[in-house]
Amino acid sequence: MVLSSLCCRRVAVSAVRLSRTASTTRLFRPVGRWNRHPFTATYSTSRDLPASTQSPSFQTTPASSPPSRPPHKLDATEMAALAHTKNHMRDLCNRGEFAAVVQEVAKWYQPLASALQAGGHHRIKRQSKATTAPPPLSSSQVLYNAEMTAQVESEAMALLVQHRATDAALLLFDNLHEMATASSLVMPKRQTMSFILGVLTFNRQFSRVLRAYDLSTSLSIFPTESMNANYLSALVRTTQFDVAASAWRTMCARKYPRGLYAYREALHIFSTLNDAKEIMAILDDVDIHGIKLREVDYARAMLGLASAIRADVDQSYASDCADLILDLYEKMQTFENIPPTSPELFGSVMEAAVYIHDFDMAVTVYEDFGRLPYRAKSVDYISGPFVEALISSGRSNKAMDMLQNAHAQKHHLKASTIAGRVAFYYASRDLDADLMAVLAACPPSLRLIFRSDKEAMTVLHKVTRTMTMHEVDLWTFLASRKELLSLDTHLWWWKALNMAEGAKKWRLLRLMLTDPLCPPHVVKPQQWRSMLKNCARRVGPDDVEGHAFVVYVAKRLGTRNELTPAQLEALVTAYSLTNDHASAIATFRQLHKLNLSSKQPPTQATVTAYESARKSFVNLGYDAEANQIDAILTLQHHVVPKT
Numbered sequence: 001m002v003l004s005s006l007c008c009r010r011v012a013v014s015a016v017r018l019s020r021t022a023s024t025t026r027l028f029r030p031v032g033r034w035n036r037h038p039f040t041a042t043y044s045t046s047r048d049l050p051a052s053t054q055s056p057s058f059q060t061t062p063a064s065s066p067p068s069r070p071p072h073k074l075d076a077t078e079m080a081a082l083a084h085t086k087n088h089m090r091d092l093c094n095r096g097e098f099a100a101v102v103q104e105v106a107k108w109y110q111p112l113a114s115a116l117q118a119g120g121h122h123r124i125k126r127q128s129k130a131t132t133a134p135p136p137l138s139s140s141q142v143l144y145n146a147e148m149t150a151q152v153e154s155e156a157m158a159l160l161v162q163h164r165a166t167d168a169a170l171l172l173f174d175n176l177h178e179m180a181t182a183s184s185l186v187m188p189k190r191q192t193m194s195f196i197l198g199v200l201t202f203n204r205q206f207s208r209v210l211r212a213y214d215l216s217t218s219l220s221i222f223p224t225e226s227m228n229a230n231y232l233s234a235l236v237r238t239t240q241f242d243v244a245a246s247a248w249r250t251m252c253a254r255k256y257p258r259g260l261y262a263y264r265e266a267l268h269i270f271s272t273l274n275d276a277k278e279i280m281a282i283l284d285d286v287d288i289h290g291i292k293l294r295e296v297d298y299a300r301a302m303l304g305l306a307s308a309i310r311a312d313v314d315q316s317y318a319s320d321c322a323d324l325i326l327d328l329y330e331k332m333q334t335f336e337n338i339p340p341t342s343p344e345l346f347g348s349v350m351e352a353a354v355y356i357h358d359f360d361m362a363v364t365v366y367e368d369f370g371r372l373p374y375r376a377k378s379v380d381y382i383s384g385p386f387v388e389a390l391i392s393s394g395r396s397n398k399a400m401d402m403l404q405n406a407h408a409q410k411h412h413l414k415a416s417t418i419a420g421r422v423a424f425y426y427a428s429r430d431l432d433a434d435l436m437a438v439l440a441a442c443p444p445s446l447r448l449i450f451r452s453d454k455e456a457m458t459v460l461h462k463v464t465r466t467m468t469m470h471e472v473d474l475w476t477f478l479a480s481r482k483e484l485l486s487l488d489t490h491l492w493w494w495k496a497l498n499m500a501e502g503a504k505k506w507r508l509l510r511l512m513l514t515d516p517l518c519p520p521h522v523v524k525p526q527q528w529r530s531m532l533k534n535c536a537r538r539v540g541p542d543d544v545e546g547h548a549f550v551v552y553v554a555k556r557l558g559t560r561n562e563l564t565p566a567q568l569e570a571l572v573t574a575y576s577l578t579n580d581h582a583s584a585i586a587t588f589r590q591l592h593k594l595n596l597s598s599k600q601p602p603t604q605a606t607v608t609a610y611e612s613a614r615k616s617f618v619n620l621g622y623d624a625e626a627n628q629i630d631a632i633l634t635l636q637h638h639v640v641p642k643t
Contacts, residue, residue, distance in 0.1 A: 086155045093159045098168035105156050108149040154189040161195050169199045190221050197230040209234035229261035244269045271300035274307035298332045302348035309355045322352035347381025354389050362389035384421040407443050420448040424455045427462040444481050464499040471507040506549040528557040536570030547574035565594050569609035576612035581619045588613035
């Protein structure tokens with residue numbers, strides 16, 4: 001972009017009037033002379049700028065700086081010129097001529113732009129051929145005054161923000177960014193960058209906020225409180241919470257200024273990331289600096305601290321978090337005079353009270369929430385901890401009464417949440433009989449709601465491994481409560497199937513595979529092979545039910561051509577133990593053929609398969625083949641001793 005013609009054709013630009021409001025459309029950019037020609041010169045590659053901002057002819061070697069006046073204090077003449085320029089720009093803003101203000105700043109960049117376009121390419125070529133210094137400047141050339149330019153630019157930005165000329169302010173930032181990309185001599189004021197980030201944040205242009213902050217840090221500008229808060233806010237709004245957490249830690253390590261809004265954003269960040277340690281450190285700073293928090297800030301802090309209670313990795317640390325939650329709950333009401341209304345806040349307080357076994361307080365907090373003039377729909381935060389407090393204090397009957405009343409009043413969300421919390425409470429404490437009794441008492445039309453998939457897996461794991469029911473009765477129980485346990489969905493049906501397989505519930509597995517939810521075409525061949533492999537590994541030598549299920553899976557699989565030797569060995573043993581001797585012999589022939597072509601030594605499973613095949617040969621009257629297997633077994637026992 002060429003800046004040399006900015007002043008000589010000023011009429012076209014000054015004719016454009018930018019609106020005083022922030023809602024004005026961007027009409028200035030197509031008319032202004034900042035974009036009349038492509039700007040191709042660059043004088044510094046040390047900032048690692050993208051190639052798209054540089055001309056191909058200027059990317060090979062860094063260039064020397066264009067003529068400019070070194071950093072200095074403004075003399076009397078410059079101070080007078082600066083005052084005159086400020087008054088002139090103030091008059092332009094009062095008349096609404098915001099385009100002229102932007103062009104006034106452009107005039108101060110004209111010497112730099114002229115030097116970049118006229119001499120930059122030549123200087124680069126000479127420097128690449130020799131190390132001699134560039135020729136001296138003529139007296140007619142005007143030096144670029146970086147200090148004056150930055151002062152004028154800062155005043156212009158302040159005036160544009162004051163008059164809410166948002167479009168002109170954004171255009172001024174775009175031009176500044178392009179000039180800073182082109183030359184390392186551009187050094188905007190700290191106030192300018194702070195105003196820019198504020199304008200961009202106000203207009204919700206968060207990606208440009210991040211770009212502006214990166215520009216200021218690349219120019220070694222020490223950020224203001226406002227800049228840091230706007231940067232964190234932009235990262236939050238673009239859901240870059242990990243980057244935001246790293247940025248906050250960097251701000252703390254470098255002792256960057258952080259004010260009220262930065263601390264609020266930090267609580268939001270680490271609450272989302274469930275980082276209780278960082279939240280505790282932030283709360284310490286809040287106390288030291290006397291920062292006032294809102295209810296939403298307290299709610300986020302408590303929610304993040306409650307994550308340590310749910311994880312329960314370090315009990316002493318979780319207890320500290322629980323105590324801190326209760327202290328915050330008292331502080332916000334007693335000292336800050338903030339009445340709590342957030343369901344998340346009430347839920348976190350109740351979780352903390354339950355964790356330290358203060359069940360009466362949990363019940364009291366629940367009653368306080370119930371007395372609010374309105375009730376939020378987020379019952380998951382409230383009913384769950386309350387139910388756990390009731391059960392832990394020996395009032396499980398009251399919890400079940402709540403469940404039945406909620407279902408009778410058609411509050412299905414509340415009833416499902418209560419049922420899920422009760423079920424998880426018993427499952428997490430290995431109370432199988434109580435768990436099955438609760439599931440039997442739940443209305444089958446409900447669908448249990450859990451706080452996480454981990455809780456749902458815990459309940460399903462206990463149900464599939466329960467010893468209170470026979471496998472057939474257990475399947476009858478599950479089949480009538482598919483919706484309750486989400487077994488009517490393919491995902492959770494498969495999870496239950498895998499858990500039953502791990503529990504060696506072979507008859508339950510077979511009943512589940514014959515369920516209409518699992519037609520033969522739904523289970524893919526690779527899933528049957530995986531099931532055969534897992535069951536063959538788990539089944540015991542005398543487990544007839546397990547071997548019968550292995551045979552069932554093999555029949556559903558159909559072909560045996562793609563089975564591994566280990567799977568064939570399991571099949572031979574399974575066929576023999578279930579008295580299907582013909583299939584055992586056929587499978588053995590395939591296995592033996594593979595073993596002859598393989599150099600793998602025999603294993604105990606191989607010996608068991610050969611012994612099972614010998615039994616099948618004897619049962620069918622093939623004594624000669626049985627004797628041959630005896631000879632093979634004699635050789636194998638030298639490698640695999642009898643157990």
